[in-house]
Amino acid sequence: MREDAQNFGLQHLSSGHFLRENLKASMQVGDTAKQYLQKGLLVPDHAITRLMVSELETRSTQHCLLDGFPRTLEQVEEEALDRICDLVINLNIPFETLKDLLSRRWIHPSSGSVYNLDFNLPQVLGVDDITGEPLVQQEDDKPEAVAAKLRQLKDAAKPVIELYKSQGVLHQASDWKLDQPDWTGRLRITSKGKIAYIKLEDKVSGELFAQAPVEQYPGIAVETVTDSSRYFVIRIQDGTGRSAFIGIGFTDRGDAFDFNVSLQDHFKWVKQETEISKESQEMDNRPKLDLGFKEGQTIKLSIGNITTKKGDILLDLDSPAPVTTSAPAPVSTSSDLWGDFSTASSSVPNQAPQPSNWVQF
Secondary structure, X not given: OHHHHHHOOOEXXXXXXHXXXXXXXXOHHHHHHHHHHOOOOOOOHHXXXXXXXXXXXXXXXXXXXXXXXXXXXXXXXXXXXXXHOOOOOOOOOOHHHHHHHHOOEEEEOOOOEEEEOOOEOOOEOXXXXXXXXXXXXXHHHOHHHHHHHHHHHHHHHHHHHHHHHHOOOOOOHHHOOOOOOOOOOEEEEEEEOOEEEEEEEOOOOOOEEEEEEEOOOOEOOEEEOOOOOOEEEEEXXXXXXXXXXXEEEOOOHHHHHHHHHHHHHHHHHHHHHHHHHHHHHHHHHOOOOOOOOOOOOOOOOOOOOOOOEOOOEOOOOOOOOOOXXXXXXXXXOOOOOOOOOOOOOOOOOOOOOOOOOOOOO
């Protein structure tokens, strides 16, 4: 859950983590919870809500992923979470899998370190890695207690799931008629500026069936379902601005992956373009560097190896130095300038010496 939250830029708030921290610090909520946990009972709604409310208040300007909260209808209504949640995810894990996972948890009481015999084994079985002290299994982590607690949680969660389903913030593909889709066709993703468009078209004629403009991803225009990576909920719109939410699915999991990555790539580009534009505006708003000459300013040039004329004048452009040329020496009128190639002793006839200002090759 923590990694999922980070991928979407969310703060991960786990009710179990905060409860363990309060138990470890012997805070008021922790002491209240301890009395119930020792009896194998669920922590009362008011205690959990109080704990989570204090954490939410310190992050009032942030977007958060709430893990394990709310679990009951009372927790939802007390914190008004029926009105502020944008998306709800229900992890549908088999009962026996959860029971086996939770009942293999062992802890080190004094430090609160948690181990699991399936995926987080201690270096020495039954011993804490840091202190070397023995690990214990809490009463509520034993198989019988875990099974009873899971049944309580499942019963309490049913009305919460139904509430969020009715509000359209919890989607499950298992609720759809997957074997009888209302429409089949092809899907294309195009873009115009910063907006991406999901277009549903007839796979033969190419006629547009519906399209969904996407201005942000992840966002309300495209949402995943809780029980499959091949199904999504998209918000389609017509030319008048009316919108509707429909479920779409891919037969091939690879196509669903490509769909997801295509949207991610587009909005990565949008983010880069926005950052470049912002940097450009910041550059434009900076004071301009004026390299022009101000009135009364002078500049002095010093050019080496030039003899001065007329006092301080380095270059006299009004009186350029005369340019002189010398005519080349006349070429011998010998009938064969290159000599006789028929014999080895043939040589080029002697030529007159060249003037000193010409180079002889």
